[in-house]
Amino acid sequence: METKDARRSPAYLLATWCVTRVVLLLLVLGVYVIPGPDVTTDVSVIYRNWYEVLRQGTFPLDDVTWQYPPAAALAILAPALLPFLSYPHAFFALAFLADLVVLALLLRSARRPGRSRRGAWVWVAGVPLLGPTVYARYDVMVTAVAVAALLAGARHPRVMGALAAFGALLKVWPALLLAGAVRRRAWVSAAVTGAGLAAAFALWMPGAFAFLTFQRERGTEVESLGALVFHVARHFGWSGQVLLNYGSIEFLGPYVPEVSAAALALTAGAFGWLLLWRLKARRFPPHTLTDAALTAVLLFTTTSRVISPQYLVWLIGLAAVCLTHRASRMTTPALLVLAASFLTLLEFPIGFVHVVSSDWYGITLLLLRNTLLTTATLLAAHHLWRTTTSPTTTPVQPLPTDRETRVSP
Numbered sequence: 001m002e003t004k005d006a007r008r009s010p011a012y013l014l015a016t017w018c019v020t021r022v023v024l025l026l027l028v029l030g031v032y033v034i035p036g037p038d039v040t041t042d043v044s045v046i047y048r049n050w051y052e053v054l055r056q057g058t059f060p061l062d063d064v065t066w067q068y069p070p071a072a073a074l075a076i077l078a079p080a081l082l083p084f085l086s087y088p089h090a091f092f093a094l095a096f097l098a099d100l101v102v103l104a105l106l107l108r109s110a111r112r113p114g115r116s117r118r119g120a121w122v123w124v125a126g127v128p129l130l131g132p133t134v135y136a137r138y139d140v141m142v143t144a145v146a147v148a149a150l151l152a153g154a155r156h157p158r159v160m161g162a163l164a165a166f167g168a169l170l171k172v173w174p175a176l177l178l179a180g181a182v183r184r185r186a187w188v189s190a191a192v193t194g195a196g197l198a199a200a201f202a203l204w205m206p207g208a209f210a211f212l213t214f215q216r217e218r219g220t221e222v223e224s225l226g227a228l229v230f231h232v233a234r235h236f237g238w239s240g241q242v243l244l245n246y247g248s249i250e251f252l253g254p255y256v257p258e259v260s261a262a263a264l265a266l267t268a269g270a271f272g273w274l275l276l277w278r279l280k281a282r283r284f285p286p287h288t289l290t291d292a293a294l295t296a297v298l299l300f301t302t303t304s305r306v307i308s309p310q311y312l313v314w315l316i317g318l319a320a321v322c323l324t325h326r327a328s329r330m331t332t333p334a335l336l337v338l339a340a341s342f343l344t345l346l347e348f349p350i351g352f353v354h355v356v357s358s359d360w361y362g363i364t365l366l367l368l369r370n371t372l373l374t375t376a377t378l379l380a381a382h383h384l385w386r387t388t389t390s391p392t393t394t395p396v397q398p399l400p401t402d403r404e405t406r407v408s409p
Contacts, residue, residue, distance in 0.1 A: 024127075043136050264305070
């Protein structure tokens with residue numbers, strides 16, 4: 001019976017993936033429509049306009065909504081690989097393909113000793129919880145690169161480093177995948193790959209790093225943790241406004257710079273905690289690499305001035321990789337991420353009008369979602385610290401060196 005169930009499990013998983021992904025495709029193609037703003041306009045309007053500029057060999061320097069590292073140009077230009085489709089349809093097809101690649105990588109990893117299909121189930125169940133936004137942003141492509149990097153990390157540290165660097169040049173956050181890397185080869189590969197690609201983009205297209213200026217000018221986005229202060233303050237006479245600013249809906253007005261500065265200070269504190277953890281950590285079991293990556297990205301996401309809905313795609317992907325390890329302690333944070341993803345769908349796009357108007361329904365959705373993310377962050381950090389730094393009666397596992405003999409999986 002156990003063998004029969006083991007054979008049937010992948011079939012159920014694949015069937016679930018197929019059904020849910022067909023629904024997502026029908027949503028982004030407009031066959032079915034859910035309430036709220038049209039999430040596909042980012043692709044059909046913004047990405048499409050960037051595509052036309054990038055084809056001329058330059059970045060969209062006159063558009064302050066271009067706030068991405070230079071390799072993001074590759075994702076925006078990628079629909080050219082499918083010239084027989086319109087730009088939006090080609091983009092959705094590539095997002096669908098990236099989703100499939102992640103599933104294939106997770107299933108392949110699940111076949112190794114000490115691994116599990118739990119991670120694949122997290123991905124299959126988590127992605128549709130975010131609704132059509134997943135296929136209407138290029139974040140699912142970045143997540144595929146990040147998942148590939150983490151799954152390669154244990155046996156191929158150079159590959160991991162190269163993929164992490166490439167991912168960082170796509171959307172910055174994959175640089176955090178190296179938080180738990182102890183192999184020198186991973187860091188050297190990341191540095192060489194990152195420097196080489198950055199130099200290539202700087203020479204190939206002008207303005208490759210103009211996005212840094214645009215990012216610096218951003219305020220507090222309405223879905224962020226700090227935004228809750230202003231959502232409530234609007235009911236007590238706060239005189240600020242909610243406006244489209246630098247490509248997102250943000251609060252502008254009194255005390256916004258102070259709250260934004262506080263968010264940056266929290267992010268700096270989070271990175272300080274990560275550095276302290278690395279200095280204190282003494283045990284690095286195989287799942288530490290993935291657990292540290294999820295913890296680092298949770299810290300970065302929760303403390304950010306901006307928590308866009310697509311950010312949850314990153315967390316779902318990293319949580320899925322964590323749970324491919326049977327020994328991972330990230331089960332509860334992963335479940336909290338899934339719950340936060342569903343609440344994210346309820347607040348965007350379905351209830352976004354309530355969020356923008358700061359009514360109590362919108363505030364409640366944000367409070368619940370951000371509380372789940374904060375709890376997941378604190379639990380992940382606690383588990384990571386406890387499993388790698390606390391005293392143990394078992395022998396301390398030394399840090400692997402570049403000369404160590406590889407152990408077959």
